Amino acid sequence: MSVSPETLSDGRAEIEFQDASLDIWDKKYRLKSKSGDVVDETIDDTYKRVARALADAEQGTDNRERWYREFLWALRRGVIPAGRITSNAGAQAYKPATSTINCTVSGTIGDSMHDILGKVHEAGLTLKAGCGIGYEFSTLRPKGAYVSGAGAYTSGPLSFMDIYDKMCFTVSSAGGRRGAQMATFDISHPDVMDFIRAKREDGVLRQFNCSLLITDDFVNAVRDEADWPLVFPVLETEADEVDLTDPKQVVWRDWPVQSGYVTDDEGLVACKIYKTVPAKRLWNMIMSSTYDFAEPGFILVDRINEQNNNWFVENIRATNPCVTADTRLHTQYGLVRAGDLYRSGEALEVTVDRRALGESARGCEQRSAVPVFMTSDDADVYRVTTEDGYEIEATEWHDFYTERGKLPLKELRDDDRLLVQSGKGQFGTQGSAELGVLLGLIAGDGQITHRGNDQIAAVINF
Incomplete structure (x- = not known):
């Protein structure tokens, strides 16, 4: 259905905007020139600016005009785009360095001064463009850990978070928007209690929303009233300082970063146990802080990864699944090489086995997928071969569905049984x-x- 020009103005219930709505529009979203002169005379002018910018992405004059009418019709009837779109779409002549993306996520912050300060620089430019940004800070070593390069003991991740906090407060975010930051923190980090209590001190981390990465193991430990180990990875240079075979000193687990840390053949990272606390005590501390200060929030990270609609292209907080460019995928165009799909940039309809969607029945169905993207142009590649002769080449973090559940390649065992596509694929229209x-x-x-x-x-x- 296409919207006719007549319906753009007819049939709308006229509801007066409240004074508060007009004030917010004027201060946050109304386009003005450098001298403060008004460009958007009315809210409808803002709608037209946004609709025109969205429609200009289409090919051909007729198509652009059609979608301009469609978008304008929707905006006038209550559709509200994200704030950066309303503020910045179609405003390139007045603020060319701004973005229409509301929310971004920083790359993993490495445990070094070089990377910590480098990510501050990236974040400052991101905030300046009007975007919000999120980071995980539990990749930084805990307070009191020795830094051999400096010959001193670190002040811990929360002190470095303060640098990001002050930077966000100082940088003027585009469009009059206060800088928005999100900090996540692993529930097993040795400084987790300091993170939970951080907002109790007046003026601390006021430019952050803070949330904990809560795992299934922690929830189970709370239910069982078990102890909970607080851990951090062991550097390769520290391997002789702990007994890696002693489960009272070390636990092996997935970690966002492996470089420089002690790892095993399955890619798990050795993590030193700094101390152990009752899981229920930690839970009660979280509940108390959340009740008194509305933070920290909860991110059920295992649940998010299991229910993520983009499970076929990402593993949140960890890495992205990746196959080699010559791997063929079942798409609406037939069996096409991933490299060719990447170069085309086309949106995809892919074939998905129902068992990968949590169903017990065999068979396949088609699902919409984002365009193929490159996760790395220089990564180690491994070949997985089954007894029946099936082969696939992939990186160590590519996920496979097995009888033990979904596992990255690096965790596969010789006796694992892989789930192979159990239904008809797609073969294109030719x-x-x-x-x-x-x-x-x-x-x-x-x-x-x-x-x-x-x-x-x-x-x-x-």
Whole structure:
């Protein structure tokens, strides 16, 4: 259905804007020039600016005009885009360095001064463009840990969070928006109690929303009234300071960063146990702080990864699944190499096994997927081969569905049974049933041969 020009103004219930709404629009979203002169005379002018900017992404004048009408119709009837779109879309002539993206996530902050300060620089530019940004700070070593390069003891992640906090307060975010930051922190980090109590001190981390990364293991420990170990990875240079085989000193677990830390053959990182606390005591501390100060929040990180709609392209907080560029995927275009899909940038309809969606029945269905993107142009690649002869090449973090559940390649065992696609894939719109039969005959009972003079023939034996 396309919206006619007449319906853009007819049939709308006229509801007066409240004074507060007009004030927010004027201060946060109304486009003005450098000298303060008004560009958007009315809210409807803002709608038109946004609708025009969104429609200009389309190909062809007629298509752009059609979608301009569609977007304007929707905006006038209550559709509210994200704030950065309302503020910055179509405003390039007045603020060309701004973004229409509301929320971003920082790359993993490495445990070094170089990376900590480098991410501050990136965050400052991100905030300046009007975006909010989130970070995980539990990748930084705990307070009191020795830093051999400096010959001193670190002040811990919360002190470095204060640098980000002050930077956010200082940088003027585009469009009059106060800088927005999100800090996450692993529930097993040795400084987790300081993180929970941080907002109790007046003026501390006021430019942050703070949330804990809560795992299933922690929830189970609370239910069982068990002890909970607070841990941090062991550096390779510290390997001789702990007994890596003693479960009272070390636990092995997934970690966002592996470089420089002690790891095993399965890619798990050795984490030193700094201390152990009753899980229920930690839970009660969280509940008390949340009741008194409305923070920290909860991020059920295991649940998020299990229910993530983009499970086929990402593993939140950890890494992105990745196959090699020559891996063929079942799409609406047929079996196409991942590298070709990446170069095309096309949105995809992919074939998904129902068992990967949590169902018990076999078979496949089609699901919308984001375009293929490159996770790394220089990563170690491994070949997985089954007893039946199936092969796939992938990075160590690519997920496989097995009878033990979903596992990254690095955690696969020789005795694992992989779930192979149990239903029909997609073969595109080219070709025909007759061609399919012919190709099947050639593959099963024929051969391809050279006749000479650059002539190739297919021979079928009946």
